[in-house]
């Protein structure tokens with residue numbers, strides 16, 4: 001039963017009646033019904049499903065377009081690499097756009113509007129008469145992916161409560177990797193135009209279902225729409241809890257100030273989470289994940305796995321399985337421990353990968369390109385190929401357990417409400433721009449630093465990830481977004497939180 005009493009400790013705010021000794025939050029959470037929260041999360045994660053599909057789309061499509069019967073659509077190697085990577089540039093721009101619209105028109109509407117560039121992008125690809133139309137379609141798909149990758153984590157963290165926020169937030173990455181896998185699997189049977197038709201389906205469902213879901217209570221309160229915020233909480237938490245209490249808890253901790261001023265970057269509550277968010281995104285990408293995924297087919301081919309589409313499906317499946325494991329455990333283990341374990345697994349596997357390349361490296365004077373090996377070295381390489389396959393599998397597993405899902409989750413948790421749009425925009429921009437640089441420059445790095453040097457560099461950055469996690473990233477498990485905001489005002493050590 002909702003209680004209208006005020007607590008001396010909470011001033012005039014409402015406190016839910018309940019079990020003696022339990023905190024008001026525990027009492028509240030024990031009565032929450034999650035069914036509609038799960039439904040709202042499901043509607044939102046159709047966005048990451050769509051952007052996973054966009055990321056996976058190039059893998060079966062590039063080989064098909066390279067052999068296209070229509071010369072106007074036939075891609076050479078350079079055009080194929082642009083077809084793959086131009087999405088990341090569109091997504092980086094989507095980060096800037098997303099940071100603006102998420103605060104202007106709200107979380108729900110921003111997400112619904114994303115359907116447009118997804119569907120228009122795929123339609124242009126389907127109707128393509130020349131390569132430029134393919135690029136434009138991919139840029140639009142990328143733009144939608146960038147906005148989605150910003151808005152969905154924010155939407156979920158703002159509608160969720162602290163008990164399940166980690167699990168629901170991790171579903172973002174889970175749906176990304178399911179989308180990637182879906183494109184790989186569907187690509188084994190569907191022609192590239194039909195694949196684009198299929199890619200348009202999830203965003204349409206997202207539009208349809210999101211129309212019936214509420215805006216987030218935090219955004220509504222910021223807009224001074226209190227009764228709508230209460231209605232949203234009634235939908236999201238079920239009828240058994242004191243919605244007034246959660247509403248006043250959010251209000252009490254929400255800064256009255258509406259706009260973020262540049263001078264505020266001197267304030268630790270702004271600059272600390274800002275630096276943490278950007279650095280996490282930077283580290284996620286310089287771990288080399290996209291380069292390694294991109295390169296996985298070649299690695300398996302060298303290991304004598306002839307069916308390269310089966311290989312990409314295997315890589316996608318490892319990601320899905322271990323991302324699901326992370327989602328199940330994250331609210332029990334916390335974010336920091338998973339990040340540390342993930343970083344260590346990635347550092348070790350990238351180092352082993354480097355050792356593999358060092359053993360099979362061509363002698364000085366030969367080209368250092370991975371594919372130009374002498375027959376003796378090719379024999380050696382063949383014997384050791386299991387090492388490459390093992391390290392690749394371990395690396396992907398490590399990423400899925402922590403550095404895949406958690407940066408997106410933490411991004412949605414650490415910024416104060418008024419800085420959330422702009423700061424998340426900067427994070428998304430950093431992430432996708434770095435993804436572009438790493439995938440585009442990967443082969444040049446392999447030549448400049450040698451293959452083993454490149455992988456040892458990835459290994460070293462993964463170790464830095466671990467150090468950075470231990471020293472700088474606070475544990476946000478079980479905390480409300482408002483408690484996290486208060487933490488950054490103080491100067492406690494990350495582990496003490």
Ligand code: BGC
Pocket residue numbers: 055173176177284289290319403404405431435
């Ligand atoms: C990363 C992407 C990556 C994807 C694959 C995401 O978290 O941001 O760059 O391609 O995971 O698993």
